[in-house]
Structures are given as structure tokens and as C-alpha cells.
Amino acid sequence: MRDKKLNKTFKNNLITYLIVIISYALVQAMILSGNLSSLMQGLLVPICTYVIMALALNLVVGVLGELSLGHAGFMCVGAFSSAFFSKLTLEAIPNAGLRFFLALLIGAVCAAIFGIIIGIPVLRLKGDYLAIVTLAFGEIIKNFINVMYVGKDSNGFHFSIKDVASLNMEDDGLVIINGAQGITGTPTDSNFTIGVLLILFTLFVVLNLTNSRTGRAIMSIRDNRIAAESVGINITKYKLMAFAISAGLAGIGGVLYAHNLSTLTALPKNFGYNMSIMFLVFVVLGGIGNMRGSIIAAVVLTLLPELLRGLSDYRMLIYAVVLIAMMIFTSAPSMIEYREKIMAKFGKNKVSKEAE
Amino acid sequence: GNQASDKTSTAEGKNEVEAEEGTFLIGGIGPVTGELAIYGMAERNGAQIAVDEINEAGGVNGTKLTFNFQDDEGDAEKSVNAYNNLKDWGMQILCGTVTSTPCIAVAAKSSQDNLFQITPSGSAADCIGPDNAFRVCFSDPDQGTKSAEYIGENKLAKKVAIIYDSSDVYSSGITDKFVKEAEEQDFEIVAKEAFTADNKTDFSVQIKKAQSEGADLVFLPIYYSQAALILQQANSLGFETTFFGCDGLDGILGVENFDQKLAEGVMLLTPFAADATDELTKNFVAKYKEEYGEVPNQFAADGYDAIYAIAAALEKGECKPDMSVSDICEAMKKAMTEISIEGLTGEKITWDESGAPDKEAKAVVIKDGAYSLME
């Protein structure tokens, strides 16, 4: 009985890993045989980014059971800190692989630190109040980066929240973060292979965490805080931990994002609450707590608007309709029941056939 | 649930414009949904008019143009997607993108492909970083510097206040240079107040700051939707001053139902005025109104000029539609520095190797509900 269960989770996780790996292999094969359009090739890294974001958010929403509307903020921190680093060390570290690896570390750590900072209010707040605080944090980060000017010259770093001029740099100075204009000229160090490796890493962390002592503690808080306390689970510690890990993973998503495009700005479009909500859409559509679902939802919903390009001006309207329809299809109790019934019929047929 | 197989079925992303054999395939990119849609739509429409005109007149050296415009929602990532989509379609020349940040991202890609790119309105300095990238509009630094010079040289004011969008690349880019140039000029910046994309309905504080500092000119390096609100709010606060803006302000008179009295006396440094009396403009405005039911703004004019620049460069570079993308690019790059076009946004526009246009900025003032050229 017990072995069966272990096997079941193991199998389930294995399937998830396999889906990622096989998809990767198929896509690679298509690229090599020249069968993948430029559009799709261009979408590969963004898709990896969003998959990572969905997985990271699912850790908070699905496993910890708290609503975060600020994950774009963590992603933003990861993106900017790593892009900052990469731009700065463009010459000092010529090896793109090493540079990107260090950028990853920096992005993840910085984002995780912000995760802990956000985690503090998380301890006191619940539900929608928590959601609004995470949203607020995300917006603060975005707003702050928009007025942040950082430059470097022979005298070292200069920092200002007014404008480039007040950096007071020597003429040889290099503006690294230029307020709303953000960072330009980040090396495009990421690629699809790296993206998939990072997805696998994120999956590894999230799945193994969930199936461990720590994961159980986090889930027990989700299911019943009072009971968790009564058996001695340290609520503070585990909530913070979940938030920090999730933020760190979101930071990795940000690093991938930042090293895919040559411009990085903290616009509402990239890192605003709308983006956080988009990640939430992935998580909810894929099934709360269901990592494989998150992956699929992130892929489908990132592709969808691109596939709808043919509809021109109606594109986003149709996208909205499809989103609503998918939500109702996957979550409405009547639909679920209907699907269950069909599945049951299907299952029964199979059984009876086997019996024959 | 297999992601990869999903992709194969759609590998040839659908595209509503047929890629016609034997024509030049020109792509366009810009926001036609989302908050910036108005700029993308104007540019698309303006460019389309130019394409139709050229085709009617027999095309470029007898070869017609096909134009395909893709949405990017004003986002860098989506813009790269749009670019790739157009590449799949067979794009040979890119007329885009409309906004700056996406333009920088796309320019990085187009330079890898060595695909000729001319942005009608991507004004950030980096938009023309790679040598395959050109632009039609003035750059942000140019506009900032020129505005400050203009104000200083014409002694329009002693005390200047700035209200700008600190979350916008265009606006903060102009502001930076304006402030810098102001040091050289004989006026003082008494207030520099920001707003953000998330906070752009109420401007009472910014206006009051300018008012209480006694600004005799308010510089508005922003887009006209916000400017319309600022004018309205300044009016109700009884703040009478000169407002001075850049090309983003163009279009303010076209806001439906707008009380044009509010805009009376507003000055702007813009390459295009829909009320100009030259034949070219009159024709264009008439056509635009007929097609799209609106008065075109500067973005439409930029799009129009960009297409004409492309046509001129194609002609000069003796390009053929069956040439490779890279060959077309090389030919056009060279041709661009040799051509001069009569555009809506400048009488004799020429380009240098950097990709920047050389044209005169016109300072216009709104008088009696119409733009009129200032001397």
C-alpha cells in the first residue's frame, strides 16, 4: 500500500519530467530539421520563463495556500539584479556560461531576499489582505526601479533617484540602470536549452520540496493553521521559507527573461500587477497545486495570443473569450461532474472489455 | 499535454496578409491593443496609405509593396514575437516598431538577421544602435535639447516647470536631456514633477507645484492623452501659463469632443501639423479622414514617411524583390544616406550613417483651434 503511494508520486513526477524532456527533444529536432518557424523559435525562451514563473507561484498558491499578486515583482528583482551584473561584467567575464551562472545566483538570491521581506507581512495577513500587500510590494519595486539611476565610472558606483545628471559621473562613466529606460545592452546569454534546464531545476526543487518534511509542514499550514500549530509546526518559519524559495525561483525566471531581450524596463506591461495576475492565471487554469498543469497552462496561454495573430484586431477579444471559456470548462463543478461521468463510462468500457 | 506537438501544428503561424510573390514584403510592428494602441493604429494607417499610394502609382521600379502590420501591445517581448511572425511571413523590410523599448529589442534581432529596419517613431537613442536601423522621427535627446534651445533662444520663459511621465522611456528620455540643456540656457527649472503610468488621472499636485513656483512655462514631454487632462485641470485651477510640448502632444486637437479653447496657446515642437497648408499634408489628411474617420496625428505621418523612405531607398538601391534580405539591407543602408524625401514630417529629409534623420523641427502654436507655424 505504502509503496504503491510512493510509486504513484514518483511516477507522477517522472511523467512531468519526461514531458519536459521529450518536448525539449522534439523541439530541438524540429529546429535542426528547419521545421520550426521563427515565431516559435522566438517564443521558446519566453515560454520557459513563464513556465518557471508559474511553478514558482504555484508553490505559494498551491502548496502554501496563500494568494500572491506580486510575483512579477520578484521576477523584476531577479531580472534587474542579474542584468545589472551581466552588463557590468560583460568584459570582466568573457565566458558567457560562467557569467550567466553567476547572474542566476545573484538574481535568485536577490529575489529570495525580497521574498523574505515580503514574507514578514505575510505572517500577519490572510487572504485578500495578503494579496493586496504582495501586489503593493510588486508595485513598489517597479516604481522604485523606474526612478533608479545607477552608473559606474573610474571613481566607482554612483546612485541617484533623480536623473542621470545627478549621478555626477566622470565623462567615461557608464550608465547601467537609466531610470525608466532601464538597462539596455544586456547580453543575450540565455537560450532554449538553458531555459529547459532551469525548468527542470525549478521542478526538481518544487516537487522534492513538496514531498518532504518541509513540504508537509507547509501544506499542513495551508490545510489547517490551528491544527498545524497544535502539533508544533512553526508557522512563521515555514511560511517565510515557502515565500523565499518561491521568490528565489521567480528570480530565476527574471534572470532568464532579462538575458533574452536586449532591453529591460520596469514597465507595467512587463512587471506590473497585470503580469502577476497572468502568472496566477497559469496556476489556476493549470490546477492549483498541480505542477504539470501549471506548465501546460503557461505554454498554452503564452502561445495562444500568438496563434491568434491571424485574427488581427479581434485577437485579444478572442483571447479573453477563450480564457473565460477555458476557466469555466476546467473549473465549473457542473463541467467537472460531466467530465467525471464521461471518464467513468470510458473507464467502465475499458474494464468490461478487459474482462471479456 | 505535449507542448512540442502543439507547436508543430501551428509552426506556420497564420497571417492574414498574403505574402504575394514578386512584391516587396514590408512588415510593420506596433501596439494595436493595450493602452498604447492609439499610436500603433495611427502608424499602421498612415503607412498603409503610403503603401496604397505607391502601389497605385505603379510601385517601386514597377514592383508593388505588400504591407503586413503586427501587434506587439507595446511590449518588448511581444514585439520580438511579432518580428519573428513577420519573418515567417517572409518580411524583407521592417517599418517599425512604433514605441522605443520594443524597438531596441527588435533592432537587436534585425541586426542579427541583417534585415533593414526603419522605425517611424521609436525615438530613444538606442533604437538605431545597430547599423541596419534607421528612424524617421527625432530622437528623444534631440527633442529634449532642441526644446530647451528653442525656449532659451526665443526667450519664451524665465522659470520653467516640467511635468513628465517617470515610468515612460520617451518622456523621461526627453526630460533628462532637457534638464541638461537647460543649464546652458537662460532659464531656470523651478519644478520637475513626475507622474507614472499607474497614476495619470490626477495632476493637481504637479500643476499646483508649477503654479506656486511661478513657472511661466510648463514643459510637457508627454503624450497628448495626459496633456489633455493637464490642460483641463490647469484651467480649472486658474493656472494660466504657456504649455510647451514635443511631438507626443501632437494630436491633442484631434481628441474627440475636446474643448479646443483649453489648448489655445499651447506650443509644440513637432515635425508635423495636420493643419499645414501644403499639398502633401492636405492630401494626406483628406485621405486619412476618408479612410479612418479621424484626423491623423504625427504618428500617422511618421508611418507615411517611413514607407516613402523605404520606397526611395529601394529605388535608389535598385533592389529587386527576389534579392536576399541581407542584400536588400546592404543596398538600402547605402541608399539611405543618398536619398532625400519630401515628407509630411520634413521638407527635405536626409539620413546619415547612424540612421538619424536630418530635418527641421517645426515649432507650432495652437491658435484659434488650429496649429500655426511659429517663426
Next chain:
Amino acid sequence: MAILEVNNLSISFGGLMAVNDFGLNIEEGQLYGLIGPNGAGKTTVFNLLTGVYKPDQGRVILDGKELTGKNTIEINQEGIARTFQNIRLFSQLSVLDNVKVGLHNDYTYSTIEGILRLPRYKKTEKLMTERAMELLEVFGLADEAEYLASNLPYGKQRKLEMARALATNPKLLLLDEPAAGMNPNETAELMENIKFVRDKFKMTILLIEHDMKLVAGICEKLTVLNFGKVLAEGETSAVLHDPKVITAYLGE
């Protein structure tokens, strides 16, 4: 020596004195009953003992250690575990995992070891599973170990709560109406379970119950609470024949 010593414990909600000057002494290994009319304050006493509510006054001493003012988590680590009147399981976890959460503080490995699946993870998880299965066995839940807790029938959910509480290896186990919603047969089985737990684990048990068959059947001593105050205490049979208790609680 008394394992639990409670002195003049009080708490009020608004104007209502829910628990008023409550005292209690339980010897090690005793099976002690707390009974009283609905709303008398029994559950509130449990909440005070486990730190869910902070008392307005009074002290709680467990095994010679002062618990007053400690929070729920600390109190659990000091050795008090409980079940709840309205069942509180980790409904989306398996039955086995519910018990493993109870083992959380006694069987440890770090998060990193968990993520990287280092040897200590494997070893500890194995030990945890064994221990948890042992506990489930006691309550006849071993066959349902893989069920989602919320899919268990009601009576088994109550038992699972007990197993989970026991997993924290407490000195004192508090059971709030363990037999509520069970039919007579199930109750009889539960009584055996409780006695077994007490004997096997040398546990001290304090329970709240309205089922007099259970109370009379297994409790050695009783305290009767009425309007937040102690109405009577002593040997079970004596208390149950106390006329005050009969009028206030048992009825004729």
C-alpha cells in the same frame, strides 16, 4: 506527583466569564474526564491549556514546568497534544501524511537534505513512515493510509486526529468529544482504543465527552464544569451520583 496542575484559571469574552477560577490536578497515567453542560467552558479550558487563548489569570504547570504564557507551538513541544471538537485535519494530505506532520519535530532533516534527497532524507522518511504506520495500526487506519484525510468517514477522521496528536509524543493528551457523531458500536471500539493508548504509551489523558457510557466506562476521575466554574470533582462514580451534577448535567 501531579503531571498537570492548573490553578485559578480564568478568561472572559466580553462580559461573559467563560472559565472562572478553574483548577485541576491530574496524576500521571490517569484517564481524566471533563464534563459539563453545553457552553460550560470545557472547550475553552482546552484552548487555555494549549495556548490558543491567553488566560486573564491563572497558571498551568505540566510536569513541574510552567506553561503559562507560552504559545501553542511551545506548549505542544512541552508535551500537550489535542484533538478538536470540530475536526481539524489536514484535509488535502493523505492519512499517512497527517500523522507524519505530527512527527515533524521528532524526526528531522533539513530542507536542503529534503530537496536533494540525501541519505538522511531517505533514512528519516523511512523511520517516520514506520512510526506513523504503527500509530495508524493502533486505530485501525493502516489500510486507509493513502486516502485523502477528507475522504475518510467521520468516525475514522476522529481517530486520525488522535493518531496525529499522539505522533507528537505528548505527555498529556486532550480529547475534545472523541465520540461525538459515532454510533454505539463505534464508541465501544473507541473506548478500547483510548484505554489501549493509555496503557501502551503510558499516556495521561484528559477528555471532554457527553456520552456517559464512555465517561463512566473509562474515566477514573471527573471534573464537572458549570458556567465556567467547577461544580464537582472526584472519583467518577461519586461524581456521577452527585445530585448537583444530576440536576445541572445528567438529568434524571
Next chain:
Amino acid sequence: MALLEVKDLKVNYGVIQAVKGVSFEVNEGEVIALIGANGAGKTTILHTLTGLLKAENGTIKLEGKDITKIPGHKIVSMGMAHVPEGRRVFAQLSVYENLQMGAFTRSDKKEIEDNLQMVYERFPRLEERKNQMAGTLSGGEQQMLAMGRALMSNPKIILMDEPSMGLSPIFVEEIFNIIEKISSAGTTVLLVEQNAKKALGISDRGYVLETGNIVLEGDSKMLLNDETVKAAYLGE
């Protein structure tokens, strides 16, 4: 004609069939006990009767009128009230407001007031606590409130789902007394209970439910003496 008549009722949760074709009837003035183990489907039946769940199959007739397809909110005003399992009082409302909620479908102010006094008489504790938030009441108090609330609709028939659960012995007596009083005041009662002994003690007839089927029915006294019932439900 029976006041409540249920024929061949089947109810599903998704693919699980919880009630598998149950028929029974309740005559005017009767007290009927429905007993059975945990998960037998008792609550499911009651939920279907008052429209909280949809029947898959079968008919439910109240005073001869088919109410199977009638939306749940119309059933109360037809004279059927339900004291749900787990009380389900409105936790954020006061005791008084909860009772008023029970009279939602009625508009006769005067009669509602009389009814309220009747409830207060029957449950003095509720009057004492009339301004307390229902969520902070003790279990027993909440049970009283749930019964009082159902009585506020002045029903012809009242369905009670385990009203004695979690109550003190004296109160269990009390509740069963109240049920008898409610019955003698002319209200028909359908009583679902784990406490089979008490339930059969005060009822006229009883039905025994096992995993979604009625396996035994008859006069309550007869059931009390039935060996299988004794072994399975009375713990003797």
C-alpha cells in the same frame, strides 16, 4: 395521503451514488426516525428533500405536490423546514438576526413576533444570548439556535439532521422532549439520528438506511426490539 412521499430516490455525487433508490413516506403528525451508520446517506436524503441537492431519479411529493424539480428556496414557504447537519447558523449574525432569518419567507410581523416568543420560551438560553454573534456560541447553543431558526418559518414538517449530536445528556433529553412537543403542537417531524435508541424511543415509525438503501422499516417499537437493529445501532 402522506404529507411527504418519496419514491425511488437516487442521488449522485459525481459518479458516486450515495442514495440508491429510496422510498418512504411521512404522514401528517407522525414522527419518523431515519437511522443508519455514518455515510449511509441520511444527510444526502435530507439535502435532496429541501433542494440543496438535485435528485438523479425519483419523485418527492409534499402534500401530494411534486416538488422534485421545484427550486430549493420555494420549498420553505410550502411548509418544509430543515435543521441542517452541523447547525450552519449564520456565524456573523446575532442570535436574534438568525432567528429573523428563519422567518424570511413570512411577512406577518405580528405572527413572527409571537413565533419568536414561542422559540424563546422553548429555548430560554437563546433569549439570554440574543445579541451574541452566533459563531461564538457553544455547540449546544448553536444547535438550539438552528432548531429555533427552523421553527421560525412555522413549518408543517421539520427535517432534523442529528440534533442531539454533541449535546449534554440533560440536553439530549431536552431536545427529544422539544421534538415531542414540536410534534404534539402539530408539526410533523422527520428525524435523522445516530442516537437510534432515543430516536426510535420517541418516533412512531422508523427506517433503517444502509449504504444508500433502506434495509428495514416499520413501527419504532418493533425496530427497537429487532435483533439486527439492536446489534448494529443500539450497541446492545
Next chain:
Amino acid sequence: MGFISYLIDGISLGSVYALIALGYTMVYGIAKMLNFAHGDVIMIGGYTVYTIVSTMGLSPWLGMAASVVVCTVLGVAVEKIAYKPLRMASPLAVLITAIGVSYFLQNMGLLIFTASPKAFTSVVSISNIKLADGALNISGVTLVTIITCIIIMIALMFFIKKTKAGRAMVAVSEDKGAALLMGIDVNSTISLTFAIGSGLAAVAGFLLCSAYPTLTPYTGAMPGIKAFVAAVFGGIGSIPGAFIGGILLGIIEILSKAYISSQLSDAIVFLVLILVLLIKPTGILGKEIHEKV
């Protein structure tokens, strides 16, 4: 004088937030869902008035009436089509659907009315009030907005406390099943909630557009989010809380712009919000719900 004048500005801005927040909180309080599309219903309301008054040249009163009707019908329709199937699903599923509806309405607006901004003609013809020799200026729209807010707030509280339909709403918000057992028609109660919420959105729409008279398909989005913040700030679900939250949010926003930094004002507003919630975790007037153990 400067401070008072900023304070007045803050109240003006806040009154608009408050008005929107009232609709938000009303729907949240009863249907327990964050209707992220609320702001976009406001936009539709604004366009309705615009079409009738500015395009067709009819009376503003007719415009306002039509706007209320259009929004109410829209709100109820959206509820029926998009939210009702998810009544028993997780609240997050409904939240996501609401986001879908929000996208839908925005893009609908974009297709019908194009992206070009329209200048809205104020429906309020009361002129400004000048105090202290003109140094303080209270706009007519602000006065009307605040008065409307207060009237709506009181009316809503009265409605919920005193009327049968109002009490039904409270019951539904607590326990839909138990409400049904009381004889309450849960579906029509929720429809009514949306009808009222959307009607309020229409009112908010024409007052918002009167105060800040440009109208684009995205006009409602940001004020919608701000109003959500305001509603949480005041204690979501609490009607007076929405009012207070809205006004305070407006004041904080203006004062931080005026005295700290106009660049960082968004950050400051959100920082204050976080601090307030840390001190009072359920917002200013939010009820702390103690779970009985």
C-alpha cells in the same frame, strides 16, 4: 494654505476612489468575489454617457439614466454567463474569470470606440466653490461626488440592514446552503448584488469621467485597481470602510506627491498601505473574524 488645498485635492481624488470602492466592496461582501471587471464596467458606463450626450447630443440626464441601465444589464449578464457556472468552484477560479471579463470588456471598448481618447463633457454643471479669497478651490464635481458617495453609503447600509433583500444578501454571503434553507433565492440575490454593484459602477463612471474627462478603453482599469486597494484599506466588505479607505487613499496619494516625491508617490502610497495593514491586519474598519476553536 498649501496643505489645506492639497488636502482638498486629496479628498477630491479620494471621493472618486471611494465611489468605485463602494461597488467593489458591495459585490465582494456579498458574492465573496473580487470582481476585477468592475473598473471596466465603469468604462462602459462612461462611453454610454459619452455616446448619448456628446455623439447624439441628448440630455445628460438621459445619458446618466441610460448608463445606469446599460451597466446594470451588463453586470447581471456577465454574472449569469461567466460567474454563475463557477458559483461552487474555488474563489480563485472566479477571480481569473473576472480577469478574463475585464480583458473582454477592454477589448470590446477598443473595437467599438477605438483607442483614441474622447473628451468627456462633465455631467455636473455646478461651478467651483472658492474659499479663502480663491486660494482654496473645491470643484463642483468633487462636491457632487462626495455627496453621492455619502448618500450611496448610507443607502447601502440601510438597504442591507433593514430590507428583506438586504438581509438575504447577508445570509447568502455567509452560507449559501443555509440561506437556501431559509427560503432565499440565492441566484437572484446574487444577481441583484451584481445589478446594484454595476449600477453603482455606472454612477462612478460618469462622475469619474466628469472629474477626469478623458475616456479611453482603459480608463476604468487603474481606478478599478486603486479602488480595490481602497476597499481593502478600509476593510473589504465594509461599506463605510470603502468610503474611508477611498478618501484616505486619495489624501495619501496627493500628500505624498506634494511633500515627498512625485516620482515615488506610488511606492509611498503602497508603503503606507502595507504599514496600516501590518498594524490592523483587516483594514481600518474590517471585522477581525476570530475563528472559534
